[in-house]
Amino acid sequence: MxxxxxxxxxxxxxxxxxxxxxxxxxxxxxxxxxxxxxxxxxxxxxxxxxxxxxxxxxxxxxxxxxxxxxxxxxxxxxxxxxxxxxxxxxxxxxxxxxxxxxxxxxxxxxxxxxxxxxxxxxxxxxxxxxxxYTKLAEGRLRVFRRLIETTEQAIRVSDAEGRIQYVNPAYERLLGYRSREVLGRDFVAVGTAGQQEERVSEVLKTLAEGKSWTGLLKLTRKDGSEFMSLSNLGPIMDPNTGKLANTFNMFVDYSAEIDRQQALERAVEEANEANQAKSEFLSRMSHELRTPMNAIIGFSSLMEMDDELSENNRDNVNEIIKASRHLLQLINEVLDLARVEARKVELSIEPVDCVVLVEECHSLLRPLLEKSEVSLKISLPEPFIVRADHIRLKQVLLNLISNAIKYNRRGGKVCIQGETIETTSGHFLRLHVQDTGNGIAPERMKELFRPFNRLGAEYGEIEGTGIGLVITHSLVELMGGEIGVSSELGKGSDFWIQLPAEVLPELQETTTATATATAPDQQQRRYTVLYIEDNPANIKLVTQALARLPHISLFTAHTPSLGLDLAHHHQPDLILLDINLPGMNGYQVLAELKNRTRTASIPVIAITANAMRRDIERGKQAGFAEYLTKPLDISLFLRTVNEFLERSE
CATH class of the missing domain: 3.30.450.20 (PAS domain)
Known part of the structure; x- marks a missing residue:
């Protein structure tokens, strides 16, 4: 054309x-x-x-x-x-x-x-x-070149034999070499500090395999000074041959960060030591203070019993006793606070029925309710079972309910309600303690969980230490829960705690009845299971769970020695074993069972709160037939028990 x-x-x-x-x-x-x-x-x-x-x-x-x-x-x-x-x-x-x-x-x-x-x-x-496309490629190349020329990361590129082909300005600034001084030289010989033969060999082997290596590598500047680098070395493969064409190293001086981390570790260690010293000091002071307090309260009580005591002196003695008991409460709470802050509170997480627990608290606080002329209404759905430490949750509830009574008005009300909370983290139950007191000013809400801060109540007639809510807050968090509050001046406050819900799944119906009806002459075999555990709550939980399986007879032992004796004499079909036991740990008990002829072949399942991956691997290597962690998945637990019992037939 x-x-x-x-x-x-x-x-x-x-x-x-x-x-x-x-x-x-x-x-x-x-x-x-x-x-x-x-x-x-x-x-x-x-x-x-x-x-x-x-x-x-x-x-x-x-x-x-x-x-x-x-x-x-x-x-x-x-x-x-x-x-x-x-x-x-x-x-x-x-x-x-x-x-x-x-x-x-x-x-x-x-x-x-x-x-x-x-x-x-x-x-x-x-x-x-x-x-x-050529212009676009040139543009990208210009951007890339500008990037590597201006970045603070040092970059070195070498050929397959390790000879340096390129270094960027950051490399020159960090190591003190000009590019012409290092081009063509072996990158190991230039800049790499000595006495790292094992690490250098690891790097070279990794690159030769076409893999990347990231880690700490000590480098040497031109002036001989050394520093620790965080290096990222990688291969560049030839797309045609698939062989190693080049290698690169992108690195920074990591010395300051290492110093910062070490300083932080030292600070944490010093803080832990200080915390430990504080705990020991408080523990000793608690003992020293209790001795004279015993005399003050004891002798004051004797004086109170004296019929010849004048009315005026009786009032004085009552004041001494009242003040002494308040001081004793303060000593106890300060010591408890020290344990909580040091995270030395021992918890036994188990299913806790809040309906029963709230009733227990109601009984204990009835005298205070009557004295304060405050009514208590409990509106908890049943069941309302959470996973918590029974004793510590009771301590939390007693504190919240007693506060709701003390800081209420004459003729006021306290209402305890519950609700279910579904979150992306799981299924939770929230328990509210609501009062009709004076409420808390919005600007003072942030002071609520500070120790010894009573928001001005220290100038009133209501006794308190200003520690209870701090301990309550920490205990709830230690049990894996949350605590919160909403309040309105003149109308009252609503304190709530939220804890993981305990769900005991219903067992599927078995065909035992049908089998019995069709074959009345055949009776299901009965099995014996031994559970060695020192925690009464855990024994109670497993006992109730296995009670759902009528073909199982359960023996329990609260000490390792008793467990070994029961295993030897009864030769159960299956043994359930806790790891943390008094006297002997679970691994020692397992070894003893394996060494005895009569018990060597009995399968042993670990049931323990040691749930880290290394714990599980250690347990299986030690010879446990199965390793179940607390909190127990009841459905999985029963299924596992049944499977091992069926294998024993």
Missing amino acids: LHSTLHGKKNFSHQEIEYLSHLRFAIDQHAIVSIANAAGDIIDVNDKFCEISGYSREELIGKNHRLLKSAEHSPAFFRQMWMTIASGKVWQGEICNFNKQGQEYWVRSTIVPFLDENGLPLQYLSIRTDIT
Whole structure:
């Protein structure tokens, strides 16, 4: 098309037409070609031009080349281009155009002018090559180069033999070498500190396998000083051969961070030592204070019993006893606070029935309710069972309910309610203790859980230490729960605690009855199971769980020695064993069972709160048939027990 169009122009010389003939193949195959008149109006284009510009031939013919102009180039750029063409010379360069969709594309253009008999441009032939992807790649390369040239991470690139090929400015600043001093040298010999042969060998082996290595590597600066680097070394594989082509190391000086971590560890250690010293001091002080307190309270009580004591002196003695008991309470709570802060509170997490526990608290607090003329209403759904430490949860509830009574008004009310909370973390139960007291000012809410801060109540008649809520807050968190409060001045407060719910799944109905009806002569075999555990709550839980399986007789032992004796004499079908036992731990008991002929073949299942991965692996390596962790999944527990008993048949 294009060749024939040019060939028909009478103004072209034979030489020009011959030249165009030589270009024909290249033009038709891959070039983006257009012909324009002296004013720049398009006379003809080839298919490639239409393809990249997005316009059809009909849309382009007669239009000026300015249709494709982008804002990339300055007016001076175009002036220089047209001056060159107007002088009859060929112009070559890169031009950025817009396609029909308004998107940029780049071409490398050669514009050839064809002159009339007077030597003036008559038409222009523009031959272009699409270089859009090349320009994009160059742009990315410039960005990448700028990145590695300006980053604070030192970068070193070596060939497959370890010879340094490139280092960035950060490398030069950090190690003190100029690039010309290290190029071509082995990267291990330059900058790597000595006495790290094992680590260097590990790095080289990892890179040779085509893998990355990250870790601490000691490096040496040009001046001989050493520092610890956090290095990330990696391979660059040849895409054609799949072999190692280059390696790189991106690293920073990690010395300051190591110093910071070590300082933090020392600070934590010192804090722990100080905390331990505080706990020991408080423990000793508690003992020293209790001795004189015993005498004060004891002798005051004797004086109170004296019938000849005057009324005035009796009042004085009552004040002494009252103050002494308050002081004793303070001593107890300060000691308890020290244990909580040091995280030395021993907890036994188990199912706790809050309905029963609240009733126990009600009984204990009835005298205070009557004295304060406050009524208590309990509205808990049944069942309302949480996972908590029974004793510590009782302590929490006693504190919250007694506060709701003491800081209430005469004739006021305390209401205890419960609700179910579903979160992404699981199933929880929330227990509210609501009162009709004076409430708490919003600006003082943040002071609520600070030790010895009674929010001004220390100036009133109500006794207190300002520690109870702090202990309550810490205990709830230690039991895996949350505590919160909402309050309104003049209307009262609502303290709530939220703890994980205990769900005892219903067992699926068995076919025992059907089997008995169809085969009355066949009786289900009975099994014996021995449970060695020192915690009464855990024994109670397993006893109640196995009571659902009537074909099992359960023996329990609260000491290792008793458990070994029962195992020897009764030879149970299965043994359940706790790890943390008094006198002998579970591993020692297991070893003793395996060493005895009569018990060596009995499967032993560990039931323990030691739930770390290393604990589980250790348990299985020691020879436990199965390792179940607390809190027990009752359904899984019963299924596991049944499976082992069926294997024993």
